[in-house]
Amino acid sequence: MKEILIISNYYPPEKGAAANRIEQLALKLHQNNYKVSVICPLGNYPKGELFPEYKGKFSVTENRDNITVKRLWIYPSVSKNLIVRIISVLSFSLSLFFYLLFKKTPSKVVVQSPPLLLSFISVFVLSLKNKKIILNISDLWPLAAIELKALKENSFSHKFSIFLERYIYKKASLIIGQSNEIITHVKSLFPDKKCFLYRNFPNHKVENLDLITEENQPxxxxxxxxxxxxxxxxxxxxxxxxxxxxxxxxxxxxxxxxxxxxxxxxxxxxxxxxxxxxxxxxxxxxxxxxxxxxxxxxxxxxxxxxxxxxxxxxxxxxxxxxxxxxxxxxxxxxxxxxxxxxxxxxxxxxxxxxxxxxxxxxxxxxxxxxxxxxxxxxxxxxxxxxxxxxxxxxxxx
Missing domain, CATH: 3.40.50.2000 (Glycogen Phosphorylase B;)
Structure with missing residues (x-):
């Protein structure tokens, strides 16, 4: 059975599209005879506080639907204070850096991007270890941050983010992107990079339509x-x-x-x-x-x-x-x-x-x-x- 690792900033029981997307990938790989493991932070999203089952713990290893999930320490926060947010990002980044550096990992690794800093750390360490790095891009950062006015164009943060972005694209063995626009963007920077479209299709397992249309209702x-x-x-x-x-x-x-x-x-x-x-x-x-x-x-x-x-x-x-x-x-x-x-x-x-x-x-x-x-x-x-x-x-x- 082939082994593969997925690195993500989100995973159930956390809620939201990002956690669901990574879980679907993990489950589908398992169904196709892969031994799948996931590295992610201790559960805290979206409220920015540790779920009760993870409080007081430095790391947790658990099995969810035959997927081995390794949760690493994070100082969680959704604070609007930039310093607090940076500390939160750096906390898991450091946990991840040392884990990847000293622990044995499979030869194939899927790295989720964004967040850029986490994907940069993952790609940096994994490239030193000559792993096959499959970069899964769901959004284009820092481009999206500029469009959302979360980053100021040509600021230090913007230029640093561009450096991180270019590095992970260059070092990735191949890239899977969730839109044709993502692939076009990557190809504009690295024309020879192997890229594949990977849509975020769900796996509802619903064979027959079970929606109920109520007459005489709004x-x-x-x-x-x-x-x-x-x-x-x-x-x-x-x-x-x-x-x-x-x-x-x-x-x-x-x-x-x-x-x-x-x-x-x-x-x-x-x-x-x-x-x-x-x-x-x-x-x-x-x-x-x-x-x-x-x-x-x-x-x-x-x-x-x-x-x-x-x-x-x-x-x-x-x-x-x-x-x-x-x-x-x-x-x-x-x-x-x-x-x-x-x-x-x-x-x-x-x-x-x-x-x-x-x-x-x-x-x-x-x-x-x-x-x-x-x-x-x-x-x-x-x-x-x-x-x-x-x-x-x-x-x-």
Whole structure:
């Protein structure tokens, strides 16, 4: 049995797309006869505090669904104080550096990027040990940070991040990227680098559509995920014009946690919060059960981020939900080419409200037919098993 190691900043029981994405990769490799191990921090995301089962521990080794998970020490924080955040990143970075330097590791290692510092440390040590480094790029940093205005262009932090980025691309044995834009970017810097597309397809194991379309009920649109700056859910709540949607035809339901949570809760309790409902964070299985009577998934980004393709397109499209996409970039192409629903121009709330008006006029029977068609189509187009088989045949792993 071939061995492979995955290094990630997130892993269940942590919540969110990043943790789910890495778990799916680990499980699929295991199903394809790989002995898989994962190195990650002690569980703390998204609240930035250690989960009760990890408090007071320096490291933990556990088995989750036949995957060996090694959790290393971290000083967790989601503080807005830059110094505290840097200390948090450095804490796990140091734990990881010494672990990789002195512990025996498999000959093949998947390194998740971003975060850039963690991927740099991983690639640096692993290259010294002549390991096969498979760099898994989910977002382009620091480019995305500039677009989100989290970094100032040409600042020291920006230039240092570019150095880290170039180093890991150069030293990686090969690269798997979650969008064509990511691969184009890497190829523009290193034309001879071996790159492969690796979409974040889910593995729901749902053979038959189990969504329930409720007649004589409002159309339920939902957002489920991180409530952070990049998603812009709070601004969306402020600018959706529910008053123009007659007879309360549409409800907007929010599931998740993050920096904007309190702002969203305050808005919902005000006059502007009409037809907006907040449900907090739920376990993935519990969430999917709750969503069975919902109708449309909205997938937003505050600005168009080059290289980013939100995994929610694949996550909810595969369950049969029509998608209202509001994020620009390659995600628009995927929604349009696969006929998954509607696209509103990123940042254009007038266009978003126009799309919502047209959605409010759709009958529940039409929505039911859409769900059935999307569910059947995505079985073929968003197929994780086919993707994994292709990459194994190409000797990626």
């Amino acid at each position: 159309i339920k649109i939902f957002y489920a995920g991180l409530l952070g700056i990049a998603q812009g859910v709070y601004e969306m709540c402020e600018k959706i014009d529910f008053r123009s949607l007659q007879d309360d035809k549409i409800e907007f339901h929010i599931f998740g946690d993050g920096a904007e949570k309190k702002l969203i809760e305050a808005l919902i309790s005000s006059e502007k919060g009409k037809n907006i409902f907040f449900h907090g964070m739920m376990d993935r299985k519990e969430l999917h059960e709750k969503l069975k009577t919902f109708d449309i998934a909205i997938v937003p980004l505050k600005v168009r981020i080059y290289g980013s393709v939100p995994s929610k397109i694949f996550e909810y499209g595969s369950l049969g939900f029509p998608i209202l996409y509001f994020g620009g970039g390659e995600g628009e192409t995927i929604v349009e080419e696969n006929n998954l629903g509607w696209v509103a121009q990123v940042g254009d709330y007038k266009d978003l409200n126009e799309k919502l008006k047209s959605i409010s006029k759709i009958s529940k029977s039409e929505l039911d037919l859409m769900k059935k068609r999307i569910f059947e189509d995505t079985k073929k187009t968003f197929n994780l098993d086919h993707q994994m088989k292709y990459l194994i045949e190409k000797d990626v792993f």
